[in-house]
Amino acid sequence: MSASTVSKAEGIYAKAGSLSSERRWALWTAYASLIFAAIIFLAPPVYMFVTSLKGSAEVANMTGNPWLVRNPTLENYTTLLSNRPFLKFFLNSAIITVCVVAITMVISILAAFALARMRFWGSQFLATGVFLTYLIPDTLLFIPLYQIVGGLGLLNSIWGLVLVYPTLTVPFCTWIMIGYFASIPKELDEAALIDGATWPQMLLKIFIPVAMPGIIAATIFAFTVSWAAFVYPTAFVTTPDQMPLTIGVVSQLVRADTFAWGQIMAGALLAALPPVIIYAFLMDYYIAGLTAGATKG
Template sequence: MSASLRKERRSALVWSYVFLTLFAVVFLTPPLYMFITSLKTSAEISSAKLPWWVFDPTLDNYSALLTSPAYLTFFRNSAVVSVAVVAITMAISIPAAFSLSRMRFWGSGALAAGVFLTYLIPETLLFIPLFKIFAFVQDWTGIELMNHWWILIVIFPTLTVPFCTWIMIGYFASIPKELDEAALIDGAGYLQVLTRIFLPVALPGVIAATIFAFTVSWADFLYPMAFATSIDQMVLPAGIVSTLIKGDVFNWGQIMTAALLGAAPPLVIYAFLMDYYIAGLTAGATKG
C-alpha cells in the first residue's frame, strides 16, 4: 500500500471521528441536560449557578412522579394505547402489504402508492376533519366518543397503517418469488405462505414497522391534546404538559424527569432491536 493511500485513509478516519464526535455532542447534549436538571431542586434550577453542574443532587423529582397517581395513570394509558395500536396496525398492515406486493391485481401499484401518499399528509391537517367526524358521530349516535383515551386507539392507526404497510411492501417485494411459488405449487394457501414463509423471513421489516407504530402512538402530542383532555383520560405527552405547566410557571425539574421516564420504554426497545429496525427500514425503503 502506497504512502499516499495510507495518508488518505488516515485522514478519512480522522474526519470520520470528528463528525461522529460532533454528532454525538449535538444529540446527547439535550438528554444530558435533562438528566442533570432532573437531579436539581427548584431552588437550584432557578439560581444563577452553573446549569451543567449539580451541587446538591436529589431524587425528589423521581419519587414525586413515581408516587403520583396522575403520572402513573398517564403512563398506564399510554402503554395500553400503544400496545393496542401496534396490534391493530400489524393486523391491517401485514395482510395489506402481502396482498399489494404478491397478489398482483389491477390497480395494485397505484393503490400501494396511494397508501404511502396518505402518510405524507401532515397530522396537523388531519386532526381537524377527524375531530369533526367524531364530534358528528357522537352527536348523531348519542355515544360519548370524545375525551376518552380509547378513542386514540381508533385514531392513531390513521398515522401508522400507511407507513407500516409501505415499509412491509418493500420488504415483502425483496423476498424471492420462487419461495411462495414453490409453496403454492405444493398446495399451500396464501395464508400459509404469509404465516410460514413471509413472516419468518421478513421479521426485520415487521419489527421495524412495530417499533414505528409504537413510537408514534407513545410520543404523539397533537391528537391526545385534542381528543383526551380530562386528567384521568390523558396519555403521557399531554399529561406532562397539562399537569406540570401552570400558566407561566414551569416545574422544570419534574418536567425533565417526566420526559426522561417517558422516553425510557422506546429507548429500551430501540436498544434491543436496533439491528432489526435498521435492516427493516433499509430493505423497505430500497426494494419493491
Template sequence: MAVTSFKRQDQIFDPKRTWSFDPTFDGWKFLFQQTKYLTWIGNTALVGGIVVAITLVLAVPAGYALARLAGRVGQSMGVAIFLTYLVPPTLLFLPLSRVITKLGLQDSLWSLVVVYPSFTVPFSIWLLMGFFKSIPVELEDAARIDGCSRLQALLRVVFPISLPGVLTVVIFTFSLVVNEYIYAITFISSSAHRTVSAGVPTDLIRGDLFNWPSIMAAILIPSIPLALVYNAFLNRFIAGFTGGAFR
C-alpha cells in the same frame, strides 16, 4: 435528563451546579405523588398496544397483497397510500374531530385508538410492501407445492422472514403513540384519561412556570425502554427500514 431530574429547581440554571449539586428526589416525589403519572403510563401502554395490534392486522395483509398480487398496480397503489401518510395532521384535524364527535368518543382513550391508525397504517403498508418484495417468490412457491395455501405460506414462510420489517412497524407505531401530542391534548380533556405526551405538559407546566426536575423524570421513564429496544434490535430495525424503502 437524568441529572436534571435529581436537581432542585434553583440549581438547574446555576452554571456552578452543572455537575456539583446535592441530589434530591423532590422532582420524582412530585411526579408520582402530585400527578396521575402512573395512570398516564398505563393509558399510553394500553393505547399503544391496541394501535400496534390494529396496525399489524391491517398493514401486514395489505402490504403483502400489494407486493404479490397486484403487479404494477400494486406499486402505484402503494405510493398513493404512502402519500396519505404525508398529509399534515393539522389538515385532518377537523374531519377527524367530526368523526370522534359522531361516535361519542370525546374524552375517551378510544378516540386515540380510532385516530392513530390513520397515520400508522399507510406508512406501515408502504414499508412492508417494499420488504415483502425483497423476499423471493420462489420460497412461497415451494411452500405451496408442499401443500400450503397462500395464507399458510404467508404465516409460515413470509412472516418469519419479514420479522425485521414487522419489528420496525411495531417500534414506529408505539413511538408515535408515546410522542403524539396534538390529538392527545385535543380529544382528551380529563387528566385521568391522558397519555404521557399530553399529561406532562398540562400538569407540569403552569403558565410560565416549568417544573423541570419532574418534567425530566417524566420524559426519562418512557425513554429508557424505547432506547433499550432500539439498541437491542438496532440491526433488525435498520434492515426493516432499508428493506422496505429501497428494494
C-alpha cells in the same frame, strides 16, 4: 535488481503512502463529524437529566452553571412515581400503544402481502398511494378526524386515540412491509402454491417468519409514533384521567406561569425510557427493515 524495477517499487510505495494518508484524513473527518453530531444530539437529554437531579431552589438559582448539580436529589423522580395521576398517564399510554401496535400490524401485514404478492390491476398505484398518505401532515388531518371522533362519541377517551393513531402508523408500516415482502424470492410462494398451500397459509408459514426483521421494524415504528404522539391527544383529550403521558406531564406540571422544571424533566426522561430500551435491543432489526423497505417494491 534493475533500475526500472526499483523505480516501480518506489512508485507503488509512494502510492500506498498517499492512500494511507487519504484514509487517515477520511477517518479523522468521520470521527470529528460523529463527535460533533453526538454532542448536538446528546446535549438536550444530558441537560434534562442534570435538571431532573436539581431541587426547586437550585433550578431557580440563575447565577450558577446550569450544567452542574450542587446538591443532587432524586426527589423529582420519587414525587412523580408516587403520584397517582402520573401513573395513570403511563397506564393510558401503555394501553393506547399496545392496541395501536396490534391494529397497525394486522392491517399492515395483510395489506402489504396483498399489494406485494397478489398482483392485481392498480396494485402498484395503490401501493404508492398508501405511502403518499403518510406524507400528509397531522395538522391537516386532526380537524376532520376531530369531527369523526366527536360523532362517534369518543372525545376525551383513550379509545378515540386508538381509533385515530393508525392513520399515522398504518401507511408507513405498510410501505415497510411491502418492501420486505417484495424482497422474498418468488420461488417460495410458487413452490407453496404447487404444494397446494392457500394464500393465508403462505402468509402465516412462509412470509411472516422470513420477514420477521421487517415486522419488528414496523412494530418499533408504530410503537414510537403512538407512544410519542402529541398533536392528536392535545386536540382530542382534555380530561386528566384520559390523558396519555406526553400531554399529561405538561398539563399537570405547568400551572399558569409556574413551571416545575425538575419534575418536567424527570417526567420527560421517564417517558422516553421505553423507546430507548426498545431501540437499544432491536436497532439492528429496525435498520434492516427500513433498508429493505427503501430499496425494494
